[in-house]
Amino acid sequence: MIAEIGVEFADEELTSETVAQTTKQQNLTPWGHVKAGFSQLLGVITGAMSPIVGMLAASGILKGVLAILTMPQLGEIVSPKSEIFIVVNAIGDGVFYFLPVLVGFTAAKKLKGDPVMTAVVGAILVHPSLVAMNGKSLLTMGSLNFPMVNYTYSIFPMILAAWLVARLTKWVKSWLPGYLQIIFTPLIVITITAAITLYLTGPIITWLSTGLAFGIQWLLLKSGWLSGLLIGGFYQVLVIFGLHWGILPLLANDIAATGHSYLNAILSTTMVAQGAAVLAVAIKTRKTELKELSFGGAISAFCGVTEPAIYGVNLKFKRVFISGLLGSAAGGFVSGLLHGNMFGFAGSWIGFASFLDPKNPSDLSNLWVFLIASTVATVVPFIVTYVWGYNDQMQAGDGLAKPKKPGTVK
Secondary structure (H helix, E strand, O other): OHHHHHHHHHHHHHHHHHHHHHHHHHOOOHHHHHHHHHHHHHHHHHHHHHHHHHHHHHHHHHHHHHHHHOOHHHOOOOOOOOHHHHHHHHHHHHHHHOHHHHHHHHHHHHOOOOHHHHHHHHHHHOOHHHHOOOOOEEEEEOOEEEEOOOOOOOOHHHHHHHHHHHHHHHHHHHHOOHHHHHHHHHHHHHHHHHHHHHHHHHHHHHHHHHHHHHHHHHHHHHHOHHHHHHHHHHHHHHHHOOHHHHOHHHHHHHHHHHOOEHHHHHHHHHHHHHHHHHHHHHHHOOOHHHHHHHHHHHHHHHOOOOHHHHHHHHOOOHHHHHHHHHHHHHHHHHHHHOOOOEOOOOOOHHHHHHHOOOOOOOOOHHHHHHHHHHHHHHHHHHHHHHHHHOOOOOOOOOOOOOOOOOOOOO
16 A cells, blocks of 8 residues: 555656656757757766666776786786686676666666666676677678677667667557556567667667777877866866766766776876865864864765765865866876776776776786876875965855756756
8 A cells, every 4th residue: 555655656746747847848949959858868878877886886996906816916816717716706797797787777767667677678688698699690681781799898778778668668558458568568578679779779879889989098098198187177177067977978888898998097086186185174174073074075085986075175165176176187187198097987096906907917007007196186186275275264165066967857
C-alpha cells in the first residue's frame, strides 16, 4: 500500500514537472529551443555519468596501486601472472569493462525509461562472444559491411540506446495488450534496440567519439603550455557556474576511447590549487570556525572534490579564489608543457596512482610530471593567498550558490 501511494505521488510530481517544462518550452524563441535541447542532452549525459564517476575514480586508483606493486623498480611485489593480480585487476577493471551496463542503467533512470531493460542491452553489447568478434564482420549486404565494434569501456552508444529503449517501450505499450506486455515488451524492445545499436548507431557513435578523443588529445599536444595555462586558469571558473558538467563527458570519452587523458592531467592541478589556497586560509586565520571549515575544504580538494573549498571559503573571499586560479594556471602550464598524461579519473593529490600507465608500470615519466605540476599548483596559490589573498580583517562575502546540473528543473 505504501509503495502504491509513493508511485501515485511520483506520477503526480512527474506530471506537474512535465507540464511546467512543456509550458516553458512553448514560450521559447528558436534559439531558446536550441539551448534548451542542448541543456537537456547535456543533462542526460551528465545524469548518466555522475553516479558512476566515483566508482571510476576508485577503480582507477586501485589499478594505479596495482601498477605500483608490479613495478620492476620495487622488485615486482606482485607478479602480473599471479592469482592475486588477476583478482585485484578484475576488481579494478570491472566497472570499466561493464561500463555500458552501468551507463545504460543510469541513463534510463534519467530518461525515465526502464533501467533493467536498458542494462540488458548493455550486457548484450559486452557479451564475450561479441567482444571476441571485434573488427570482424557482423553482416554483409552487397557492398555494405557491418563490422563488430568493441563496446567495453564505451559510453555514448549506450546513452542513445537508453533513449531508444524509453521511446520503444512507450510505443510498444501503446498497442500491445496488457496481458502480453510482461513478456513481449522486453522481447520486442531489447531485440530492436540491440539490433539498431549493433548494426547502425553503435559503430557510427564509436567512430565519432574515438575521433573526438584523438582530436582533443592532438590539440592539447600541439598547443602544449598554452592549453595548460588557459584550461588550468579558467576551469574552476566553469565549476562555479556549473559549466564544468560539459567537460565530464569529454574526460569519460577520453579514457574510454584511448585509455588516457592529457586534459584530465591539467584539470587535476586545478583541484590541488584550490585546496592549497584554502589551506593557506586555514593556517593563517585565528578564527576557529573558519579554520575548521578551511581545513575540511583543503582535505576534500586534495581528495579531488573542490566544492566544499570553493563554496565554503574561497568564493566568500574572492582573493582566495583568484589565488587558486593563479596556482592552477601555473600547474596547468607545467602539465601542458611537459605533456602530462593521466590514465584514470581520480585527480588531485589522492590521484597520484592514476598517472602510472597500467600497461607499462615501469615508466615513471608521467608520475614525475604529476609531482612537479602538483607541487607548483600547491606552492604558488599557498604563498599568494598567505601574502595577498587573505587576512582576518577581511569580511566574508555572500559567495555563490552551488549551481544545478544541466537539465535540472529549476
